[in-house]
Amino acid sequence: MEIELQEIRDFLxxxxxxxxxxxxxxxxxxxxxxxxxxxxxxxxxxxGAGAALWLPRSGAIELRDAAGRLLARIGEGATIDDCLAPPPRPTGEAIEDSLLYCLPCAALRRLGEHYPTLERHFSISPRERMRRALETAGQDPIGIDDDLGAEVATLLKHPPVTIDASASIQQAAQRMSEERVSSLLVMRNECLAGIVTDSDLRRRVVAPGRDPGEPVGEIVSSDVHSIPPDASLMRAMLTMTRLRVHHLPVIDGDGRLLGLLSDGDITRRQTINPVFLASDIARADSLDELIAASRALPELQLRLASANASARHIGESISCLTDAICRRLLELGEQRFGAPPAPYLWLAGGSQARGEQSAHSDQDNAMILSDATRADELPWFEDLARFVSDGLNACGYVYCPGDAMATNPEWRQPLATWRGYFDRWIGHPEPKALMLSSIFFDLKPIHGDESLFESLHAEVLEKTRANTIFIAHLTANALSHRPPLGFFRNFVLIHDGKHDDTLDIKHRGLAPIVDIARIVALAEGLAPIATDARLRAAMGSPSLSREMGRNLRDALEFIARLRFRHQARQIRAGVVPDNYLPPAELSQLERSHLKDAFRIIQSMQELLEHRYQVGRLG
Amino acid sequence: MKALNPFGLTARRRRAAARARGPLRDFLAAPLPDPSAPLEAVELVALDLETTGLNPRRDRMLSYGLVELRGGAIPLRGARHGLIRFDHRIPEAAAVIHRITDDQAAAGAPLEEVLPMLLETLAGKVLLAHFARVEQRFLDAACRRLYGGPFLIPTIDTLRLAERLFRLQNHAIQAADLRLFNLRPRYKLPRYRAHNALSDALACAELFLALAAEIQPDPARRHLAHFLC
Known part of the structure; x- marks a missing residue:
């Protein structure tokens, strides 16, 4: 190669x-x-150009199908395959002035003979590629350091709590109480003068009877050791043991104080594990203890994601702990308001019920009361619902914006009323009912008399199985969640050619698969609630081929994994996790895998659309 | 559009061929493309030279870079680049631009080898360059020195094309606007490293594709004569 073609080589x-x-x-x-x-x-x-693999170097090409519908927008860094892809040939137009690199098919085939991975990249179906991506995903860690090898900086979430050395000892103690910290960094002229801890107050102030009005600078231990932010947690631990201290200020190379590390921070990190957390929750005696336990959930999610747990496993772990928090709140409520006056069942709906929650989702719940409940007993259930819902909100499961909660009297009804609801929803599917379907057709008993749900659930499945009109309406509703076409530069390309700045991975990636799974499960009268379990159960039935079932399960796992990785980054950065993925966070390869996943979803949606003649519903 | 006199060029080439020696005679004797031919049917060679200065009588060529254009595309298989031997000190003013060192220049191929290759590559084709006067005059000086005759070739100059286009569009033109690397962003062409002979030749060839598409959007009506100097 002429070395001056280096720029082209580097681009490739x-x-x-x-x-x-x-x-x-x-x-x-x-x-x-x-x-x-x-x-x-x-x-x-x-x-005049022959068939080739096209690589836009600048500008952009829009590809459309024979009917003129937008298929993709291809910019710099993406390819258009006119060699190995199955027909029809890609056609479209330049939507910007475009410089195109063109690799003739003969050259691509020659390369493919030597590099089978290259050939496969173009010749295998999106499904096959997706499956391979998942197989190799396990070898591609999220890049979060494990355990004690992690850097000290990863544990610093809050700015340091400081006080000036001239403040009084009493002011220092007050500040420690306000900030709920057991140690305080004492500053003198912008420099760290020392640390005051709870035990210093005991040993150096209260025990010797010192005046709390004296400056706090008088009682600090002056020879303060510090640790740089890039030191490992292991080193921090060893330093603390050697110096017999419980805290180390973290100071960077420029002498800036970044925070205070306690040995408790390190041990807490070590013990965040679902089993310990579950037992903490079960033993919690107050709302405060539950709140404290629930605070560990994002960190747990982060750790599971960094340990490369499957998305299904992470979702199950988080949902399980949410179930435990609910259960404990219900038990605490029963302690507070007395034993239930009549049998009842508390149910979780939505992602919690499906075992697909991420840390701190909204709460969706409902209560089924016994038909024998008397009117004068109703306030007890209202009090309990309020107590549990408020408790969940305090634990980070914010109130459902659609009011699908047991605090809403509509969703706190005797079994007979619930039976009537489902009869109406299935027999006369209305928009509101269809909107609620993602919550109330995904219900899971959490606490109470489970027999109140067993027969109802069986009846509901019996009815949905026989009712293609209902399934058709459910399908029409689900089709409002369409996956994007793909990516264009750092935008998400939507069907009508519009752009989004971020990928709403929950609504545009996960929700369509969750909806599909619900549809096929209800159409076949299958009991599972979890999306993966529904797909697994429906595979091979008239509603879902084995092949499509496998593809959808792979797509679900891949998308969910990206979501957890995105949230892991946010949790690590101390940001509240969300579902909005900036395309810049995705590699070219991940974009193409995501696009494959979208295509799988789209082809299933088209299948359902066709099968239930959705267009006729009007 | 400026009147062209390709017949004049052909006649001058015929007269010069009679007196020229060696490779230049063959070059001058090669038939030229028909000016009325569609541009896509014509073979062009985009050429860039790096030199020790701008005076063809005093200064020397240091390196060349070229790419071919055919059928509306640039096949990179035809890309060439090379250093031309120069045994003196390269003036600092030139060296800071093209970054060719004295040692590199001393290791280049002798002009006696490079020039026949260039003439053979260009024979029967159209020269494409940005501010083509430099390439024309340096090759002309070299041909006269080595082979006793002038270098005569139909030429397309992307600088002149851009200038013409700007005038047609009533743009106020400043000299800097017409530099190769200031024109490219107008057509969304990527940024390349400037002042390497091959990069510049490629940059010029791509710019020409863009200019040609703007000057005559219909490829069927894009004739060579529209673009010649």
């Missing part, structure tokens, strides 16, 4: 799947390329 080295090629092969690539230019508005592929 960043475009999948060429990024996997060895250096010497990359070196020989540029000379096999042709360069073409399309002015905005000109048709693609350029006239």
């Amino acid at each position: 080295a960043g475009v999948p799947p060429f990024d996997e090629l060895p250096d010497e092969t990359l070196d020989s690539l540029p000379e096999q390329l042709e360069i073409r230019y399309l002015r905005r508005g000109e048709t693609f592929p350029p006239k």
Whole structure:
């Protein structure tokens, strides 16, 4: 290669799947390329050009199907395959002035003979590629250091709590109480003068009878050791043991005070594990203790994600602990308001019921009362619902914006009323009922008399199984959640050609699969609630082929994993986790895998749309 | 559009060929493309030279870079780049631009080898360059010195094309606007490292594809004559 074609080589080295090629092969690539230019508005592929693999170097190409529907928008760093992809040939136009690198098919095939991965990248179906991506995903850790090898900085979430050395000892103690800390950093002229801890107050103030009005600077231990933010937790631990201290200020190379590390921070990190947490929750005697336990949930989610647990496993662990918190709140409520006057059942709905929760989702819940409940007994259930719902809110499970909670009298009813609800929803599907379907057709008993749900659940499944009109309405409603077409530069490309800045991974990625699973499960009258379990149970039935079932399960796992990784980054950065993924966070390869997952969802949606003649519902 | 006289060029080439020696004679004797031919049917060679200065009588060529254009595309298989031997000190003013060192220049191929190769590559084709006067005049000086005749070739100059286009569009033109690397962003062309002969030749070739598409959007009506100097 002429070394001056280096810039072209370097560009190719960043475009999948060429990024996997060895250096010497990359070196020989540029000379096999042709360069073409399309002015905005000109048709693609350029006239007179042979079949090729196209790599836009600048500008953008829009691909459309025979009916003129937008299929994709391809910019720099993506490829258009006109060699190995199954027909129809990609056609469209340049929507910007575009410089295109063009690798003739013969050259691509020659490369493919030497590098099977390259050939497979283009020739295998999106499904196959998705499956491979999942198989290798386990080897690709999220990049969060494990345990004691992690840097001290990873544990610093709050700015340091400080006080000036001239403040009084009493002021220092007050500040410690206000901030709920057991140690305080004492500053003199912007520099760290020392630390005051609870035990210093005991040993150096109260015991010797010192005046609390004296400056706090008088009682600090002056030879303070510190630790840099990039030191390992292991080193911090060893330093504390050696110095027999419980706290170490963290100071960076420029002498800036970043925070205070306590030995408790380190041990807490070690013990955040679902089993310990579950027992903490079960033993909690007050709302405060439950709140404290629930605070560990984001950290647990982060740790599970960094240990490369499957998304299904993470969702189950978090949901399980939410169940435990609910149960404990109900027990505490029963202690407070006395034994239940009549049998009842508390149920979770939505993602908690499906075991797919991430830390601190909204709360969705309901109560089924016994038909024998008397009117004068009703206030007890209202009090309990209020207590539990408030408690959940305090634990970070904020109130459901749609009021689908047991505090709403509509969702705190005797069994007969619930039976009537489901009869009406299934027999006369209305928009409101369909909107609620993601909550009330995904119910799971949490606490109380489970027999109140068993027969109801069986009846509901019996009715949905026989009712194609209901399933058709459910399908029409679900089709409002369409996955995006893919990515274009750092935007998410939506169906009508519009852009989103971020990928709403919950509504555009997970919700469509969750909806599909609910539809096929209800259509087949299957009992499972969890999306993966529903798909597994329905596979091989008339509603879901084995192949499609497998594809959807893979897509679900892949998308959910990306979501947990996104949230892990946010939790680690001390930001409240959300579901909005900036495309910049995704590698080119992940984008193409996501696009594959979207395509799988889309093809199932089209299948359902066709099967239930959704267009006729009007 | 400026009147062209390709027949004049052909006649001058014929007369010069009679007196020229060696490779230059063959170059001048090669038939030229028909000016009325569609641009896509014509072969072009985008050429850039790095030199020790701007005076073709005093200064020398240090390196060349070229890419070919055919059928509306740039096949990179035809890309060439090389250093030309120069045994003196390279003036600092030039060295800071192209970053060719004295040692590198001393290790280049002798002009006696490079020039025949360039003439053979360019024979029967159209020269494409940005501010083509530099390439024309340096090759002309070298041909006269080595082979006793002028370097005569149909030429397309992307600087002149851009200038013409700006005038048609009533743009106020400043000299800096017409530099190769200031024109490219107008057509969303990527940023390349400037002042390497091959990068510059490629940059010029891509710019020409963009200019040609703007000057005549319909490829069927894009004739060579529209673009010649």
